[in-house]
Amino acid sequence: MTTISIPHGKYHIWTVGCQMNQADSQRIQTMLDELGWEETSMEQANLVVLNTCSVRQAPEEKAHNLLANLRRAKNDRSDLLVALMGCMIGNQKTIDALGKRYPHIDLFMKVEHADILPRFLEERWTPISGAGCLDIDFMPDHPEDSVDEISISPTVPTFATSTDRAGKRTVLPMAITPKPGERVAHYPTKIEPAQASPTAWLPIVLGCNKVCTYCIVPYRRGRERSRPMEELMVEARSLVAKGARELTLLGQTVEAYGLDLPDKPDLADLMANLSDIDGLARIRFMTSYPRHMTDSMIERMAHLPKVCEHLNIPVQSGDENMLKRMKRGYSLDEYVERIDRVRELWPNITLSTDVIVGFCGETEEEFQHTLDLLAKIRFDVVHVAAYSVRPGTVASRWEDDVPLAEKKRRLHAVEDVQGKIAFELNQSYVGKVEEVMVEDINTTHDQRQLKGRNRANKLVFCPEPEGRFIQAGEFVQVRIERATAWSLQGDAVAL
Ligand code: SF4
Known part of the structure; x- marks a missing residue:
């Protein structure tokens, strides 16, 4: 088994878009945590991951603004890596266009390729200055093939390196083998949170x-x-x-x-x-x-x-x-x-x-x-x-x-x-008792307020019952006293 040793740095993941993106970011976060990297603000980070959404114009514009800011930041800091994932990444043509516009992007990564992160960090990030980072080039067997038509080898990916095309930032592992017609959903299954959300x-x-x-x-x-x-x-x-x-x-x-x-x-x-x-x-x-x-x-x-x-x-x-x-x-x-x-x-x-x-x-x-x-x-x-x-x-x-x-x-x-x-x-819920799974707890004026959902996905709020210390993931029976268009409110009842 190959062991990869990577010096620890700090990361920031910026996420917009749907639940799929949030789920993907969670995977990346878990992976970086397990590599010993520490979460921090975008300004402090050595690795900034932008998980993007193209479904609407506004989130894509935000990503473009951030990429422009990161270009300036990279001019000042040689220990900063920028990775792009999510819907802004399409096929190789899209990646090439983005790479041309933003040559400071170090990694274009679909979540299906996240297995490459440890190797990428090992080869591209040094804790001192970043000087000596390798230039990495993508050398697909069939460059004309869409990256949507790939399967991924279970082996640890390796990167092709090149110094004659400095500035080229497209990075993909050579272990990705395009097989036209074969479409296998592969998620990096080793990415599991140490502690999962309820x-x-x-x-x-x-x-x-x-x-x-x-x-x-x-x-x-x-x-x-x-x-x-x-x-x-x-x-x-x-x-x-x-x-x-x-x-x-x-x-x-x-x-x-x-x-x-x-x-x-x-x-x-x-x-x-x-x-x-x-x-x-x-x-x-x-x-x-x-x-x-x-x-x-x-x-x-x-x-x-x-x-x-x-x-x-x-x-x-x-x-x-x-x-x-x-x-x-x-x-x-x-x-x-x-x-x-x-x-x-x-x-x-x-x-x-x-x-x-x-x-x-x-x-x-x-x-x-x-x-x-x-x-x-x-x-x-x-x-x-x-x-x-x-x-x-x-x-x-x-x-x-x-x-x-x-x-x-x-x-x-x-x-x-x-x-x-x-x-x-x-x-129609007023007066009924609903089973609520607590998702979050807010404290205001020394009063802990539980926030959760009933089975029908309605947002429910209720004060924490006296004498109990409820945690996220616990179930509470709530008698609904009031309802608005957006949520239900009530009080916990004893079972
Ligand atoms: S094309 Fe877009 S909107 Fe239509 S079903 Fe697929 S994801 Fe949904």
């Missing part, structure tokens, strides 16, 4: 095979790749042994889990296996896609006691034409039929959705259809976003013709409609 993420399917016209994710995260069931079980058991009580299974279209695996297990099969893990109390999952949700899958999930009754199922628009333009892959009727069926097969299910307003060409009438749909379905939560162009997507070739002020008006209109619906729905 609420832990488990990415189960990476990438996306859909082609929604506004979305950059498939270009940056590649095609769907399910992680093998055995690998997930090992990781889940380990997370639970280290303190996780709730696992959230992640995927861009999470019900696609297993479609690319040899024996085609589905999401419900995985949940059934996970349910056997002692100490695991709750299983959640996101994000759902209506056409992958079969009746059989819903029924089996509904009968697993550990699986919580909450579904995040983005609709994006309530207008038939808009759905076609967005290329969502379902009609409005199909979406509504799926929701009806889910409610039939899984009583007590709560629903959240995502909506985009102001997409290319959206008329007032088409927007009204979205408001109509929200009133009809009555989701518990709606995440609404104003459309912003993502270069490289199909829609980026179309006119972004809804003015910003109008997008904002539509966004607020959705919030107003949804606020009233959520307020009404949440009143």
